[in-house]
Amino acid sequence: xxxxxxxxxxxxxxxxxxxxxxxxxxxxxxxxxxxxxxxxxxxxxxxxxxxxxxxxxxxxxxxxxxxxxxxxxxxxxxxxxxxxxxxxxxxxxxxxxxxxxxxxxxxxxxxxxxxxxxxxxxxxxxxxxxxxxxxxxxxxxxxxxxxxxxxxxxxxxxxxxxxxxxxxxxxxxxxxxxxxxxxxxxxxxxxxxxxxxxxxxxxxxxxxxxxxxxxxxxxxxxxxxxxxxxxxxxxxxxxxxxxxxxxxxxxxxxxxxxxxxxxxxxxxxxxxxxxxxxxxxxxxxxxxxxxxxxxxxxxxxxxxxxxxxxxxxxxxxxxxxxxxxxxxxxxxxxxxxxxxxxxxxxxxxxxxxxxxxxxxxxxxxxxxxxxxxxxxxxxxxxxxxxxxxxxxxxxxxxxxxxxxxxxxxxxxxxxxxxxxxxxxxxxxxxxxxxxxxxxxxxxxxxxxxxxxxxxxxxxxxxxxxxxxxxxxxxxxxxxxxxxxxxxxxxxxxxxxxxxxxxxxxxxxxxxxxxxx
Amino acid sequence: xxxxxxxxxxxxxxxxxxxxxxxxxxxxxxxxxxxxxxxxxxxxxxxxxxxxxxxxxxxxxxxxxxxxxxxxxxxxxxxxxxx
Numbered sequence: 001x002x003x004x005x006x007x008x009x010x011x012x013x014x015x016x017x018x019x020x021x022x023x024x025x026x027x028x029x030x031x032x033x034x035x036x037x038x039x040x041x042x043x044x045x046x047x048x049x050x051x052x053x054x055x056x057x058x059x060x061x062x063x064x065x066x067x068x069x070x071x072x073x074x075x076x077x078x079x080x081x082x083x084x085x086x087x088x089x090x091x092x093x094x095x096x097x098x099x100x101x102x103x104x105x106x107x108x109x110x111x112x113x114x115x116x117x118x119x120x121x122x123x124x125x126x127x128x129x130x131x132x133x134x135x136x137x138x139x140x141x142x143x144x145x146x147x148x149x150x151x152x153x154x155x156x157x158x159x160x161x162x163x164x165x166x167x168x169x170x171x172x173x174x175x176x177x178x179x180x181x182x183x184x185x186x187x188x189x190x191x192x193x194x195x196x197x198x199x200x201x202x203x204x205x206x207x208x209x210x211x212x213x214x215x216x217x218x219x220x221x222x223x224x225x226x227x228x229x230x231x232x233x234x235x236x237x238x239x240x241x242x243x244x245x246x247x248x249x250x251x252x253x254x255x256x257x258x259x260x261x262x263x264x265x266x267x268x269x270x271x272x273x274x275x276x277x278x279x280x281x282x283x284x285x286x287x288x289x290x291x292x293x294x295x296x297x298x299x300x301x302x303x304x305x306x307x308x309x310x311x312x313x314x315x316x317x318x319x320x321x322x323x324x325x326x327x328x329x330x331x332x333x334x335x336x337x338x339x340x341x342x343x344x345x346x347x348x349x350x351x352x353x354x355x356x357x358x359x360x361x362x363x364x365x366x367x368x369x370x371x372x373x374x375x376x377x378x379x380x381x382x383x384x385x386x387x388x389x390x391x392x393x394x395x396x397x398x399x400x401x402x403x404x405x406x407x408x409x410x411x412x413x414x415x416x417x418x419x420x421x422x423x424x425x426x427x428x429x430x431x432x433x434x435x436x437x438x439x440x441x442x443x444x445x446x447x448x449x450x451x452x453x454x455x456x457x458x459x460x461x462x463x464x465x466x467x468x469x470x471x472x473x474x475x476x477x478x479x480x481x482x483x484x485x486x487x488x489x490x491x492x493x494x495x496x497x498x499x500x501x502x503x504x505x506x507x508x509x510x511x512x513x514x515x516x
Numbered sequence: 517x518x519x520x521x522x523x524x525x526x527x528x529x530x531x532x533x534x535x536x537x538x539x540x541x542x543x544x545x546x547x548x549x550x551x552x553x554x555x556x557x558x559x560x561x562x563x564x565x566x567x568x569x570x571x572x573x574x575x576x577x578x579x580x581x582x583x584x585x586x587x588x589x590x591x592x593x594x595x596x597x598x599x
Contacts, residue, residue, distance in 0.1 A: 059547065059548060059550070083550060084550060084553055107549065243547045243548070244547060244553070244554045245554060246547060246552075246553070246554040246556075246557040247557065247577055247578050247579055247582065247583075248574070248577065249574055249575045249576070249577055249578050250577075250578040250579055253578075276574050277574065280575065477530070481529075481530060481531075484531065484553075484556075485532065489553045489554065489555060492555070
């Protein structure tokens with residue numbers, strides 16, 4: 001089975017069923033199938049070859065859903081990039097994966113020009129928005145040897161026939177970019193079989209059925225957000241796709257109107273919910289709530305259960321490198337509210353010491369994961385791949401060494417303890433301190449900068465920046481504003497502190513332990 | 517200074533970190549254009565509460581009131597008229 005078969009099977013079974021609700025529009029499985037076929041044919045016409053990377057740089061939208069399936073149907077590999085990613089990093093990723101196509105909006109001609117100049121591998125640009133008058137398409141095409149297509153035109157002119165199948169399930173389906181400890185973005189490679197396995201396993205324990213209506217407020221660039229789409233299309237349900245959780249009251253209203261049954265969130269979202277008066281919304285259709293990222297504080301689990309006594313709550317843990325890893329069976333919530341549970345169906349996990357020896361219950365060690373959801377490694381980074389993905393007992397097998405420290409209790413339930421390296425885990429996403437520090441050092445007046453994770457009941461860890469400034473009148477607000485302009489939302493520090501100097505180790509390095 | 521210009525000045529300075537002002541139209545959707553992110557919405561709420569001396573209730577934090585300069589200005593006018 002290939003990932004696009006999620007769509008193919010659902011369209012064969014129930015073509016008229018509403019697959020996607022987004023931006024006030026409803027799309028049937030047939031609508032998505034046809035739109036994706038047309039875009040796939042445009043990619044193929046533009047010369048896309050099997051295995052080529054297609055970057056999708058859009059907010060959550062029907063076009064981004066279409067583009068994901070179109071890339072797969074054309075035999076390509078989709079790469080969804082967070083819409084809040086800034087130009088420098090976008091180009092860095094385009095170059096890293098040598099994308100041949102990009103689907104994005106057309107409002108910023110300077111951005112399109114910058115992409116085409118800096119990333120010459122890009123041969124096809126699909127713009128989703130009616131172009132602003134200023135964007136001179138012909139001059140763009142004259143200046144760069146790329147085809148510029150308009151999404152709506154593609155939908156009018158291209159064939160709606162499904163392109164012939166070219167892949168097998170060992171081919172890559174997607175790259176999901178995450179932060180490595182050096183601060184460079186790393187693309188986690190998933191082949192089709194990895195995605196099919198992970199999606200099936202999660203559907204199994206959530207007991208999803210065709211009647212489920214899932215709301216997705218998480219970005220499709222984040223594996224947790226992406227898998228909501230993939231899973232819903234696999235079990236033939238309905239996805240309500242939202243741009244974000246920026247307007248909680250509007251989301252709750254939508255949940256009521258659409259009779260949403262599944263609500264995946266992260267601790268920050270649940271913290272906002274718990275502070276709101278929910279009595280005016282009828283959320284009685286909610287069947288389950290899932291949380292991943294940092295474990296939910298036990299007190300929040302308690303409050304969530306009081307607010308939604310009819311819904312089942314799933315505490316989970318995962319990392320992009322294996323997708324989902326652990327989940328807590330809901331009947332264990334009372335007994336072990338702090339645990340993130342057991343390995344997902346069809347997989348196993350254990351903890352090891354520094355030498356790789358399996359540790360008994362109660363000891364803290366690195367979590368190691370075995371199963372078909374162990375992804376294929378990092379795109380063109382054999383060194384980092386060899387560190388994270390190591391051989392297992394059976395020749396050719398790979399295990400994922402997560403870099404996360406856990407302990408296991410006598411009955412096999414796991415508890416998150418911390419990170420092995422200095423990567424910060426906030427809101428379920430990884431932040432490399434180096435990447436934030438690099439941005440801080442670009443602020444005029446910053447002499448020294450260090451970024452650390454400080455424990456936070458809701459975020460898991462909060463990003464804290466400590467900065468030494470020269471005599472310029474640099475304020476915390478200015479530092480934050482600069483970070484916002486150059487970093488994705490989740491990397492922007494929650495705390496900024498300006499100091500006269502930073503503590504140093506005897507060897508002269510910044511002593512981060514003293515900054516926490 | 518009009519309500520619109522105060523909002524634009526605040527966003528340009530505090531959310532876009534832009535030295536050449538707010539370059540979008542008054543109707544541009546904050547979320548769609550990436551002008552304001554989720555955290556930014558909460559900051560906008562605090563800004564209008566303090567700057568225009570109004571009280572924003574949770575159910576009012578919706579795109580119809582907050583997702584563009586003109587929507588936000590209209591909301592502020594409605595609220596200040598009431599109080």
